[in-house]
Amino acid sequence: MKVTIKDVAELAGVSFKTVSRVVNQEGGVKAEMREKVQSAIEKLNYQPNLSARRLRGKSATIGFIYNNPNSNYVITMLHGILAAARANAYELVVHPCETESDPAAIVEEIVALTRRSMVAGLVLTPPISENPEILAKLDAAEIPYSRIVSSSIPPADAARTIYIDDRQAAYQITQHLLAQKHERICFLNGDPEHMSSGERLEGYKQALQEHKLAVDESLVLEGHYTFESGMERAQQVLSQDEPPTAIFACNDEIAAGALFAARMQGVRVPEQLAIAGFEDSPFSRQTWPSLTTAKQPMDEIAQHATEILIGLVSGEDGDETDYSAHGYLPEIIVRESSTHINKQP
Amino acid sequence: MKVTIKDVAELAGVSFKTVSRVVNQEGGVKAEMREKVQSAIEKLNYQPNLSARRLRGKSATIGFIYNNPNSNYVITMLHGILAAARANAYELVVHPCETESDPAAIVEEIVALTRRSMVAGLVLTPPISENPEILAKLDAAEIPYSRIVSSSIPPADAARTIYIDDRQAAYQITQHLLAQKHERICFLNGDPEHMSSGERLEGYKQALQEHKLAVDESLVLEGHYTFESGMERAQQVLSQDEPPTAIFACNDEIAAGALFAARMQGVRVPEQLAIAGFEDSPFSRQTWPSLTTAKQPMDEIAQHATEILIGLVSGEDGDETDYSAHGYLPEIIVRESSTHINKQP
DNA sequence: TGCATAATTGACAACGTTGTCATATTTTAT
DNA sequence: ATAAAATATGACAACGTTGTCAATTATGCA
Incomplete structure (x- = not known):
């Protein structure tokens, strides 16, 4: 049945308050007593009742x-x-x-x-x-x-x-893209009420500025942290007169959407278009090609x-x-x- | 601060037991009383303490x-x-x-x-x-x-x-594949300790038998409900002398793995190989091509x-x-x- | 050894609720 | 109008735990 602190006390031959002290490691209990109580606890497999504890404050x-x-x-x-x-x-x-x-x-x-x-x-x-x-x-x-x-x-x-x-990580991802000789890098943003979207954008801008590249506002698109958002925005940006050669998506979902859009428009990834995501979602390893991303534990x-x-x-x-x-x-x-x-x- | 049943009782001018009755809809309370109590509850925004309830059994x-x-x-x-x-x-x-x-x-x-x-x-x-x-x-x-x-x-x-x-649903999926004139349909199984894997396999077999097709054991592969399992098994089966023209994967993860394997081997989906999954995972809509699957609410x-x-x-x-x-x-x-x-x- | 002090142990209330039973009130039947 | 029955209400214990404080035991020092 249900084992209470009193059952333990009885078996150990002490008052239930002493058991409480042992359980809560309060000290002021003789070694001999503590051992008796400990073994009784183990023998009965006692588990403190959390409801009672909560009730007591x-x-x-x-x-x-x-x-x-x-x-x-x-x-x-x-x-x-x-x-x-x-x-x-x-x-x-x-x-x-x-x-x-x-x-x-x-x-x-x-x-x-x-x-x-x-x-x-x-x-x-x-x-x-x-x-x-x-x-x-x-x-x-x-x-x-x-x-x-x-x-x-x-x-x-x-x-x-x-x-x-996120800012520093986005900065690093952008640098990675810049190191691949990309100069027209599109940024697909996530939900504005997430700080992460603003931070990642900031990191992106910092990296561009350090490379003496102006931020082309026609390549920075607002959106949401969803596949659909990524797909739509990517379609849009890939249809521009002068499309980007790389897309940095604010998370993997957006990146997967962008990948999808690229494929629908016959744009080869990564040969014609590089894509990077963020978050290291499980599926980022399983897309074709697999996604460059940033991993947070x-x-x-x-x-x-x-x-x-x-x-x-x-x-x-x-x-x-x-x-x-x-x-x-x-x-x-x-x-x-x-x-x-x-x-x- | 913390509103208890007694606070409500005091405001309503009744005993706390009466409040308890009202809260638990026990009946045996006059309408007049109940109303007084109800309004007190609302005024104080009383919430019963679940710990106390649990403690009481x-x-x-x-x-x-x-x-x-x-x-x-x-x-x-x-x-x-x-x-x-x-x-x-x-x-x-x-x-x-x-x-x-x-x-x-x-x-x-x-x-x-x-x-x-x-x-x-x-x-x-x-x-x-x-x-x-x-x-x-x-x-x-x-x-x-x-x-x-x-x-x-x-x-x-x-x-x-x-x-x-699952058996009936798998039966229907297999029928769908058969209706597309596929005769060599591979079955990629999931974890054996899930009943669903056995059931889905059974549905697959039933459909084949109804179409007077023998079950080719070289096309039925054991595995797990993972992308990796799907990828490996699909690679294996696609390298056979006489590869299947369709793969029915026990879930979407496996199907995504199979899709990946097909792409690596240059097999076009769905033209050269049809693939179906199971479970309607969110990503099943977002693969390229999107996955045929079975949806469970x-x-x-x-x-x-x-x-x-x-x-x-x-x-x-x-x-x-x-x-x-x-x-x-x-x-x-x-x-x-x-x-x-x-x-x- | 004897006394003061410190350490250990235990008795009991309290937490907020529901269940049991006794008491007060109302209704019904005569 | 009155007794009996039915209904409504309340007092109090109980659930298993921790906190407070008193009682007991052990320890240190003269």
């Missing part, structure tokens, strides 16, 4: 809020968060928001969730994590959170924020963000808390879509 | 256990389950298992989870849902569950099981399975419970990979 639950439609992104994130949560005996409440909701509605959802499930804190991911209105309201409601954002410099709230330097990042959050809400303030900035630089992965295929020997 | 938590590496599948499932859970005020605990674990280890994980988080029941998906050893142990531990499986007939435990008729199915589970554990036994079988037939979606492209007019 010691919430061991965190929330994962997201409104990102990319399955891979979300699942990878989820697994990183779960790994950290499990390791610290925290439960996780998952809450997808409708993508369309306005900030006020999202905050309302979050606050209700926090109350109902006694969520101690949240892990926030883009684009929610980058919305100042939402963040301000969460601060006002005193709901703790850690967040993952796109930025090239440590944000103001560096202690609880992990930032991904999202599970690791999510795990890190969760550990930060748990440190924040676990109350062990100060001492161990790491106030340094947490930055990640995506790694460039060059594949076939941006390199001339070597002639067979 | 009235668990409002279900678990989603999976060991399936397909992100899309899992996320779609997750959203369906969450929709049903939210609608019924249930919480959800998500628990990914290591794919490799043996049944005993998985059951142990599940049982521990059930204890710790007071999970009332589980939604099981393939391949866990199709493992008799796991199911037997869950039954022995008296852990309620609903499950989603692949089967062409209602399973023994029809009341709590949703079955997907996994979110809807997951939602349905969750509703069944909630009915099972909510205690309102008998009356409303639907003992009929719950079957779904995937819908065939014909795209370019299996049809000769019409000549331009």
Whole structure:
């Protein structure tokens, strides 16, 4: 049946409070006692009841809020968060928001969730994590959170924020394309409410400027992080009088769409057109040709963000808390879509 | 701050037990009282504390256990389950298992989870849902569950099981290929521990037999539900003396791998080789050419399975419970990979 | 050894809810 | 109008845990 702390206490011949102390590693328990309790715990396979803990105020639950439609992104994130949560005996409440909701509605959802499930804190991911209105309201409601954002410099709230330097990575990808002698490089942008899109564009521009190339606005197209957006914009730009020789897409979905469009118009990749994406989605390895892209260890990042959050809400303030900035630089992965295929020997 | 049942009671001028009755729609409350309580609840925006409920034994938590590496599948499932859970005020605990674990280890994980988080029941998906050893142990531990499986007939435990008729859908896909005059159709199988692979193979064989075609065992290859598996097996089969004119892949990943292999060997799709997949993954629409496939409304199915589970554990036994079988037939979606492209007019 | 102090252990309340049972109120039947 | 029955309401325990504080035991020092 259900093993409680009292069962353990009885078997060990101590009061249940002593068991509680052992379980929570509170100290002030004699070695002899602790051993008796430990062995009783193992014999009965005791598991603390998290509901009772939560009720008592010691919430061991965190929330994962997201409104990102990319399955891979979300699942990878989820697994990183779960790994950290499990390791610290925290439960996780998952809450997808409708993508369309306005900030006020999202905050309302979050606050209700926090109350109902006694969520101690949240892990926030883009684009929610980058919305100042939402963040301000969460601060006002005193709901703790850690967040993952796109930025090239440590944000103001560096202690609880992990930032991904999309700008620098985009800069590197653009440099890679420039090194292949491309001079007309098209940039297909993603959703404007994601910081990452602006950052990546910025990195692209920086690289061009360093090469003394002017930014041709007819080659910079706004869009969304979707295959369809990539396809349409690429069709459009490839039909120009003077089409680009390379396309830097803001993520792999867009790049796949661009690849599709190129093929429909009979443009050979990479011979006539180089394409690069971003994110290292699983399918980027499986397109034909495979996509040059930038890889972010999202599970690791999510795990890190969760550990930060748990440190924040676990109350062990100060001492161990790491106030340094947490930055990640995506790694460039060059594949076939941006390199001339070597002639067979 | 935190609004409890007592705050509501005080504002309404009643005992907190009366509020509890109103909240749980227990009846035996005068209309006048109920209204007072209702308005107090709304005014204070009261949300019942789920931890307290769970502690009291009235668990409002279900678990989603999976060991399936397909992100899309899992996320779609997750959203369906969450929709049903939210609608019924249930919480959800998500628990990914290591794919490799043996049944005993998985059951142990599940049982521990059930204890710790007071999970009332589980939604099981393939391949866990199709493992008799796991199911037997869950039954022995008296852990309620609903499950989603692949089967062409209602399973023994029809009341709590949703079955997907992969066999019939595979039969239809094969018929579609046969209708295109293909006679040498290769079958690239998926993971053997998934029932779906066996079922789909069976549907393939049935269709061939109805067309008086013998099953050529050299065209039926075992494998896994992965891109790599599809690529390798397709390379292999396309190098045979008498290669097939069509490939029916057990899912879209395999099909994408086969497409890749065909392209590497210079085989044109669909002109020289027709390809069909299964599952309607998002990318199946975005390959070149787009993939013929079979679509399963996994979110809807997951939602349905969750509703069944909630009915099972909510205690309102008998009356409303639907003992009929719950079957779904995937819908065939014909795209370019299996049809000769019409000549331009 | 004896006393003060520190370390260890335990009794009990509290968290917010639901279930059980007793009490107060209303309705029905006579 | 009154007793009986039915209905509505409330007091209190219980769920399994942690926090507070008191009681017990061990330790250090003169």
